[in-house]
């Protein structure tokens with residue numbers, strides 16, 4: 001069993017109270033690691049180290065951006081060299097199939113490479129202005145925000161870290177990072193990589209432990225200039241309240257209950273397979289999951305028949321054996337998802353397949369749930385309204401385009417959504433009406449480092465990835481230059 005520590009001010013340390021917590025493999029129930037638990041004091045020490053590195057030592061912040069870019073490339077190469085280990089850690093820690101974990105690490109490598117090159121691209125602008133005060137040039141520069149607290153969820157343990165750390169480091173910030181307690185291992189390895197690559201002391205700090213204490217401190221502490229958070233809407237709301245302490249910058253990537261709208265003229269088999277990707281990839285533990293299928297009435301029966309056939313054929317098992325679906329992240333999360341399934345049955349939805357824990361063979365020891373489809377769902381049902389964050393999809397039918405759009409938008413969330421149709425004009429018309437930040441036409445879930453990621457409504461504030469993802473971690477400064485210096489003549493007497 002591994003023993004792991006916190007990384008504060010360039011050193012691996014125990015928590016100040018000497019407490020530890022266990023990391024458990026949800027597929028087998030085995031304890032994989034004993035991890036040092038940070039206290040609020042440890043979080044404060046990490047913040048102080050980040051603050052010193054940003055405001056006093058300034059080595060990273062003032063580094064030539066070419067050199068900082070080269071350092072990010074070196075980090076990307078080191079991740080690549082450790083790819084097998086990182087993917088294996090996410091698979092055993094989180095429960096996702098190994099091949100999916102490998103994709104996450106590849107995406108993370110490209111994320112570091114993308115931001116390494118982006119900081120060398122031109123940015124900002126220069127404006128030739130005449131304001132009534134004479135000829136001036138006004139131009140903008142981007143500067144790092146300062147000390148960034150970064151809090152991530154457990155569903156993409158490595159990748160959610162990369163989405164925050166790559167752009168914030170590229171911009172020259174110093175960071176305190178807190179991964180979800182239930183899945184910390186790949187990020188501990190990531191910090192070993194940072195150390196090995198020679199990031200200056202205090203620039204990256206890792207604290208692990210309960211969100212309610214150390215996460216809360218990171219969000220509220222006045223020495224933190226920005227808090228960026230990916231997780232549930234409920235915790236996001238608390239972070240926003242805490243951040244008000246010093247009006248720190250806030251980035252929030254929150255939950256979703258995303259619609260997948262399928263019209264009768266869509267390629268049916270294609271729509272079925274993408275709908276599977278939309279809801280069963282990563283065991284449905286995906287913020288953007290297409291958890292509400294909204295289908296045109298005339299193809300409903302055939303679609304449900306084909307979807308159920310494919311869902312029933314899915315293999316479930318140990319993530320390292322590369323099944324179609326792995327384990328839920330933990331016993332408590334599995335029980336939460338099972339409770340939603342019971343609620344769906346009790347509220348009158350028609351269970352088409354799944355609907356229970358999967359306990360065949362070796363899986364009896366782990367946290368597995370069969371892919372679950374509920375048909376004949378209505379807007380008032382809990383399973384239609386709330387984010388389940390598991391392999392559970394609801395099906396509703398529509399007759400007209402207007403009805404489909406209204407159903408799609410009938411949610412306080414606005415993270416993602418998709419439309420399947422052979423009619424290109426309709427696809428664009430419907431997508432335009434869907435109030436969500438990430439949308440797909442005739443596909444579901446592909447994500448790119450170049451394209452901004454984030455939600456409308458209660459799914460968040462700000463964007464990760466792409467140029468927007470770098471700008472989140474930058475302040476914009478306006479510099480105005482008087483081209484005709486001298487007496488203004490405003491106060492003549």
Ligand code: NAD
Pocket residue numbers: 151152153154155156160178179180181209210211212213214215216219230231232233235236238239252253254255256286287288387389415454455459460
């Ligand atoms: P969570 O909100 O329970 O926890 C997320 C992180 O916040 C963890 O590190 C946790 O320790 C910490 N935390 C908990 N309480 C806190 C507090 N009071 N103050 C500060 N930090 C606190 O979410 P989760 O269960 O880890 O992840 C699932 C949720 O994340 C889902 O709602 C999912 O939709 C969302 N998510 C969103 C995106 C996105 O890009 N929008 C991506 C992945 C996951």
